[in-house]
Amino acid sequence: MSVARVFRPDNRLAKILDGADPASAQELVAAAEGRVTELGESLRGYVREKLPVILSFQGAREDELFGGCRILGEAALGVAEVAGAANMGAIGEIARGLSAMVAGLDATGAWHSEAVKVHIDALAIVSRGDGARTPENDIVLARLAAMRSALGVAE
Amino acid sequence: MSALSRRLDLRRAKILIVDDNAHSLDILSQILLGFRVRETKSCRSGAEARELIGAQIFDLIIMDAEMPDEDGITVTRHIRSQSKIPNFTTPVILVTAHTSVDKVVKARDAGANLVVRKPIAPAILLSRINWLARNSRDFVSSDDYRGPDRRFKNKPLPEGVDERRADALALTASLDRKMSQDDIDALFD
Numbered sequence: 001m002s003v004a005r006v007f008r009p010d011n012r013l014a015k016i017l018d019g020a021d022p023a024s025a026q027e028l029v030a031a032a033e034g035r036v037t038e039l040g041e042s043l044r045g046y047v048r049e050k051l052p053v054i055l056s057f058q059g060a061r062e063d064e065l066f067g068g069c070r071i072l073g074e075a076a077l078g079v080a081e082v083a084g085a086a087n088m089g090a091i092g093e094i095a096r097g098l099s100a101m102v103a104g105l106d107a108t109g110a111w112h113s114e115a116v117k118v119h120i121d122a123l124a125i126v127s128r129g130d131g132a133r134t135p136e137n138d139i140v141l142a143r144l145a146a147m148r149s150a151l152g153v154a155e
Numbered sequence: 156m157s158a159l160s161r162r163l164d165l166r167r168a169k170i171l172i173v174d175d176n177a178h179s180l181d182i183l184s185q186i187l188l189g190f191r192v193r194e195t196k197s198c199r200s201g202a203e204a205r206e207l208i209g210a211q212i213f214d215l216i217i218m219d220a221e222m223p224d225e226d227g228i229t230v231t232r233h234i235r236s237q238s239k240i241p242n243f244t245t246p247v248i249l250v251t252a253h254t255s256v257d258k259v260v261k262a263r264d265a266g267a268n269l270v271v272r273k274p275i276a277p278a279i280l281l282s283r284i285n286w287l288a289r290n291s292r293d294f295v296s297s298d299d300y301r302g303p304d305r306r307f308k309n310k311p312l313p314e315g316v317d318e319r320r321a322d323a324l325a326l327t328a329s330l331d332r333k334m335s336q337d338d339i340d341a342l343f344d
Contacts, residue, residue: 003297007296023162099252100253
């Protein structure tokens with residue numbers, strides 16, 4: 001029979017509660033958000049660099065899409081991880097859905113090629129603008145989310 | 156005291172950040188600089204992370220769950236298997252763009268303390284760091300699991316209250332469901 005050891009480890013992180021010159025959480029968050037905003041141009045440049053990789057699959061044949069799914073998935077994940085911070089949240093969300101569908105191929109063997117194509121087409125439309133979350137883009141995102149949910153895509 | 160007015164001093168915190176995406180790593184670095192963290196080590200792979208974790212003591216590890224070759228969940232499992240190193244019990248926050256129930260449960264079962272959705276919102280990350288600092292939790296080390304004690308407090312249920320964590324159990328009923336940050340937190344409470 002295995003025995004579990006239960007103990008209370010030293011919480012080294014607790015030191016942040018007792019510092020000599022603490023700042024309010026509000027100040028720290030504002031400073032952090034400001035720094036991320038300053039990264040905006042470099043992040044947008046990265047997203048713009050990755051988008052053509054994804055959009056190159058627009059209109060692709062089934063075998064091309066399936067054969068290139070790993071490249072597609074990597075580009076989509078990269079965009080998903082970063083786009084929101086660059087105020088391109090709609091692009092990021094579509095890319096996240098794409099990445100989830102490609103990841104699903106590894107996890108479950110399910111390949112939803114028509115849904116993937118619809119996502120790529122939607123990405124092409126949304127990226128004609130600045131790719132931010134707008135009421136119009138949110139409608140697109142909601143429809144895509146409903147599609148993925150209907151297909152049982154794990155996100 | 157409201158969360159935003161809490162006062163914190165992260166200048167002495169030593170934090171390791173791990174992400175294969177250079178821009179994602181940049182975002183994390185800048186967030187931590189904004190939080191006034193002075194000592195951050197960063198690396199871009201599970202292999203580099205293992206080396207740093209074996210060589211230096213960190214107060215917190217923030218790691219991408221999705222990395223090629225070796226993902227953050229695997230590295231977390233490795234950290235939790237090394238009972239002799241100082242970072243054996245170091246809090247681990249996994250960050251990920253994909254928060255399916257299945258993935259979050261795997262992260263939790265690997266011994267992660269928390270999962271935070273990407274793109275990371277500074278307010279959410281700071282609130283999670285604050286929570287880890289304020290809530291010293293027992294650590295369980297057994298053959299099957301090594302990580303924060305996930306057991307609910309051992310008290311009798313108040314009258315009229317369902318089986319514990321019924322709401323959390325309901326969340327895990329559908330493995331395909333995307334989890335919001337609040338849903339994820341409920342699995343770690």
